[in-house]
Amino acid sequence: MNRKLRMGMVGGGRGAFIGAVHRMAANLDGKIELVAGCFSSDPEKSKASGDDLFLSPDRVYRSYEEMAEKESALAPGERIDFVSIVARNDLHFRVAEKFLKSGIHVICEKPLALSLDEGKKLEAIVKESGLVFALTHNYTGYPMVKEAKAMVKEGKLGKILKIVAEYPQGYAISDYEAASEGDGKISNWRMDPSISGVSNCIGDIGSHAENLAQYISGLKLEEVSADLNTFIPGRNLDDDGSMLCRYEGGARGVLFASQISTGEENNLNIRIYGTKASIEWHQEHPNELVVKYADKPRETWRRGNSYNGEAAAKYTRLPFGHPEAFIEAFANVYLAAAEAISDAIEGNYKGADSYDFPTVADGVEGMAFIEAAVKSSSENGAWTKI
Structure with a gap:
C-alpha cells in the first residue's frame, strides 16, 4: 500500500477510556488515519468528539447507520477502509452487521456480541462477506x-x-x-x-x-x-x-x-x-x-x-531495556489487521488464519x-x- 488506511470509529467519544486507547494504538505505526466516526448515540456529543479529534464535520455522523450508508456511497479513494467498533456490548452485532453488509472491514472490541446466538450469526455474515474481521483481544x-x-x-x-x-x-x-x-x-x-x-x-x-x-x-x-x-x-x-x-x-x-x-x-x-x-x-x-x-x-x-x-x-518496536506495554500490545492487533486489510484492498487477502490477530471464530468461542x-x-x- 502506498497510503495510510482510512479508519472510522463507532463509539469511543468524550470520556470513553477504551476509545482513546484504540485511537492511540491505531496511530502508533503511522499506517492508519482516523477520518470519520459516530462517537456517541447523542448526536451533539458525537459532533463535539469529532471536533476534539479535528475531523471534518461532514465525516462526523449522527448515527452508525448514517455513517455506514454515507461512507459506503463514497468513491473507493475517499471512503473508510475499515471501522473500529468500541461501543457497548449490545451494539457490537448490529454495528458490525451494518458495516460488513456495506462492504467495510471491521475491527471490533470484545465480546463479539451480546449472546452466542448473535455471535454465530455474525460469524456467518463475516464468512459470506469475505471481509476482514478482527477482534481486539489485545493481550x-x-x-x-x-x-x-x-x-x-x-x-x-x-x-x-x-x-x-x-x-x-x-x-x-x-x-x-x-x-x-x-x-x-x-x-x-x-x-x-x-x-x-x-x-x-x-x-x-x-x-x-x-x-x-x-x-x-x-x-x-x-x-x-x-x-x-x-x-x-x-x-x-x-x-x-x-x-x-x-x-x-x-x-x-x-x-x-x-x-x-x-x-x-x-x-x-x-x-x-x-x-x-x-x-x-x-x-x-x-x-x-x-x-x-x-x-x-x-x-x-x-x-x-x-x-x-x-x-x-515481528511485533517488537523498541530495543531491549526500553519497556513496551499495553498500548503497543493493542497496536499489534491493529498492525496485523492492517496487514490483512491492505492485502484485501490489493486483492491478496489470504484468509484470517494467515494473520496473527483474534478472529470472529475466537469471538464465537x-x-x-x-x-x-x-x-x-x-x-x-x-x-x-x-
Whole structure:
C-alpha cells in the first residue's frame, strides 16, 4: 500500500477510556488515519468528539447507520477502509452487521456480541462477506505472549498437562463498601444484562483469561465447572468467578477472574505446565517470560533481544531495556489487521488464519465459554460442554 488506511470509529467519544486507547494504538505505526466516526448515540456529543479529534464535520455522523450508508456511497479513494467498533456490548452485532453488509472491514472490541446466538450469526455474515474481521483481544499482542505461543507450538514444553489463568482486579471493592453502607445502588452498564449480556466479570475479564490460555496453548476448551458470585449488593451480574477447565487432549486447568480482589490492579497472568518445561507470564510485567525446567535453572526471557523468535521480533518496536506495554500490545492487533486489510484492498487477502490477530471464530468461542460458565454455575458447578 502506498497510503495510510482510512479508519472510522463507532463509539469511543468524550470520556470513553477504551476509545482513546484504540485511537492511540491505531496511530502508533503511522499506517492508519482516523477520518470519520459516530462517537456517541447523542448526536451533539458525537459532533463535539469529532471536533476534539479535528475531523471534518461532514465525516462526523449522527448515527452508525448514517455513517455506514454515507461512507459506503463514497468513491473507493475517499471512503473508510475499515471501522473500529468500541461501543457497548449490545451494539457490537448490529454495528458490525451494518458495516460488513456495506462492504467495510471491521475491527471490533470484545465480546463479539451480546449472546452466542448473535455471535454465530455474525460469524456467518463475516464468512459470506469475505471481509476482514478482527477482534481486539489485545493481550495476544504482547511480544512475549507470542514468544510463549511459539514455544508451545515448537514442542519446547512437551505435552501440555495443566493451564492456570488468572485475572484478578480490585477496583470494584469500593462499590462493595458503598452499597453495604446504603449509599445507593451501584450504577454500571456492565451490570445490566440487556446491555452487557449474561455475565459481567467472566464476560469482561474472564474471557481475556480464556482467550489467552487458548491462544498460547493452542488447545480448545471443552468443558467447565464454574462457580460465579455476586458479592456487591444491588448488582445483577457476577463480579467474581472461579472454574475448573478441561481442554482437548486431556489437559486440565483452573481459571479465576475477579473484580473484588482487594489491592489487585490488572494482574492477568498465566502458567502453562508441560512434560518438558513450563512457562509463566504476567501482564503487569509483560516484557518478561519465565521458562522453568525440572532439571536445570529457570530462565527469564526478555523482549527485544536477539534470542527472541520471529513471532516476538515481528511485533517488537523498541530495543531491549526500553519497556513496551499495553498500548503497543493493542497496536499489534491493529498492525496485523492492517496487514490483512491492505492485502484485501490489493486483492491478496489470504484468509484470517494467515494473520496473527483474534478472529470472529475466537469471538464465537469466547461467547460459548461465557454462556457455558454461567450455565454451569447456575447448576451448582455441573460440568458443562463449551
